[in-house]
Amino acid sequence: MAVKESAGIVTTTFGVPRKNTHGASDRRLWDSIPPEVGRLLRPGLLKVTDEVLKEIASRIPEYAHPADETCLQAVREVVDEALRQFAEQIENPGTPWRPEVFRAIGRGEAEEGRCLDTLQTAMRLGARVAWRRLAERSERLGLTPRHVYDLGEAVFAYLDQIAEAAGEGFEEVRAHAAGEAERRRRKLADMLLRQPAAPAETIADLAKAADWRLPKTVAGVALEEPPKDRRSPSLPPDTLFLAEAPGPCLIVPDPDGPGRAQTLEAGLRGWNAAVGLTVPPAEAATSLRWAREALDLRRRGVLDDTGSPLRCSDHLAAMIVLRDERLVDALADIRLAPLAHLRPSQRDRMTETLLAWLRYGRGAGDVAARLHVHPQTVRYRLRRLEELYGGRLDDPEVRFELEIVLRAREAARRRTP
Secondary structure, eight states, rough: EEEEETTEEEEEEEEOOOOOOOHHHHHHHHTSSOOOHHHHGGGGGHHHHHHHHHHHHHHHHHHHHHHHHHHHHHHHHHHHHHHHHHHHHHHHHTTTOOOOHHHHHHHHHHHTTTTTHHHHHHHHHHHHHHHHHHHTTTTTTTTOHHHHHHHHHHHHHHHHHHHHHHHHHHHHHHHHHHHHHHHHHHHHHHTTOOOOOOOOHHHHHHHHHHTTOOOOOEEEEEEEOOOOTTOOOOTTTSEEEEOOOOOEEEEESSTTTTTTTHHHHHHTTTEEEEEEOBBOOOEEEEEEEEHHHHHHHHHHTTSSSSSEEGGGGHHHHHHHHHSSSHHHHHHHHTTGGGGGSHHHHHHHHHHHHHHHHHHHHHHHHHHHHHSSSSSSHHHHHHHHHHHHTTGGOOOHHHHHHHHHHHHHHHHHHHHHO
């Protein structure tokens, strides 16, 4: 970006300009040019407009053969208005600045899909042609070298005003388009998470409107409410993000695709998150529900997992067993009743031995190795357990339920020092 600085004026004629403050130095610039110069310039404005348009058409292909003739007409109107307002400013420096026509051309460029650089190039070309014609006529207009210098400064300061207004119109359209795209993505995410599931045709139409390729599979990702100063997750653009209640969440397309796991892990660094199971898009709400249950279990210390993000696929059995701790407690009251009369220290040793026996086989040697005790100690405890349970340990269903409650107790001990 080239910056021109003189007489207290800073102009940025090769990029997005700074805000024109219309300060004292700006006023001095316009006041330094004799007002009659503006009146003398008026008769030649039409010719200058034609030369500016010719220069733009010869140097910028987008304006040489526009697809729509209204584009060329809009450029002519902008050049006419720019030259007219410039002459008015010289005649009367207090003339109000009317930027709307220049904002409109900026909006038009954004709507046509062109970048702002093309328009700024056209503006610079126009300014050069105008300044060249002014310089050629300076002697005939009776201008001193100082007047000519100030007039040149006025041209490029005025160019900054025009560029700023066009930039405002351009960004207005861009911001509206971005807001509309975000609104459509939120609507799509809301519909994907609706229960019962929305019709497949509705989802497909919303995905097309949101420019979102409908994947074969998705996964819901539950996020813990972050501190206010935490950045949003940094994830690929095809990831749908919802920040609203009942809690922030994501819908991740093709979660098992190449590199997806690593990308998700990197993007969620610093967040407490849980990834639901991979499901068809119609079951996104179910995947997110599982993810929220897993996040709640980790928050309560039931799931001993420090990985980020936590993955439901790694903890399915625990989630099935521990999703309702009240039911597990009720089952424990029934299945551990034979041990209720023992002292707490005895009860702990017996349940530890019983869980090891259930998990690792019925050989006293294997259990002793796991518990780091003598095999004879294990044999004694196992005989005692057989006495207390009176043959019920031979029942596969009883053994299954005992393992459930003992594993739950083990998890509880880990989370409660």
